[in-house]
Amino acid sequence: MNDRREFLKKAGLLLGVGFTLPIISNVLNSCNSTVNPVGSITVKITDYPALSNIGGATSVTNAGFNQGARVIIVRTSSTTYNTYSGICPHAGCGVDPPSNNQILCNCHGSIFSTSNGSVLRGPARSGLPLLSNVFDNTTNILTITG
Numbered sequence: 161m162n163d164r165r166e167f168l169k170k171a172g173l174l175l176g177v178g179f180t181l182p183i184i185s186n187v188l189n190s191c192n193s194t195v196n197p198v199g200s201i202t203v204k205i206t207d208y209p210a211l212s213n214i215g216g217a218t219s220v221t222n223a224g225f226n227q228g229a230r231v232i233i234v235r236t237s238s239t240t241y242n243t244y245s246g247i248c249p250h251a252g253c254g255v256d257p258p259s260n261n262q263i264l265c266n267c268h269g270s271i272f273s274t275s276n277g278s279v280l281r282g283p284a285r286s287g288l289p290l291l292s293n294v295f296d297n298t299t300n301i302l303t304i305t306g
């Protein structure tokens with residue numbers, strides 16, 4: 161009787177682990193979008209005409225940075241830029257390039273503002289992750305880090 165009870169306990173435990181691990185894995189995978197990229201990339205601003213005016217926006221990609229997803233760059237003054245990860249915080253899809261002061265995620269239709277990355281339309285509940293950057297005015301090089 162005790163052997164049967166022990167067997168059922170262990171079988172139940174294994175079943176519980178079997179059902180729980182995929183759920184935990186999915187939750188962790190959905191959190192990838194909040195992980196800031198490691199390393200840095202450099203962008204020569206003069207190579208991107210869309211950034212010649214304040215408010216202008218573009219995106220760049222680099223296979224070795226931000227999981228190869230877009231990095232959104234928005235000019236905010238003559239010497240400052242906002243940079244966002246193009247990985248949608250809703251479920252981790254890559255967003256489209258910025259257009260008309262907005263950034264669309266085609267997976268489920270979220271729209272983000274280019275001016276601050278905030279959500280203009282869900283289902284995303286948080287804005288695009290802000291990435292750090294430093295602009296060298298003498299070389300026109302923007303260095304973007306996580």
Ligand code: FES
Nearest residue numbers: 248250251265268
């Ligand atoms: S992953 Fe972007 S809206 Fe769902």
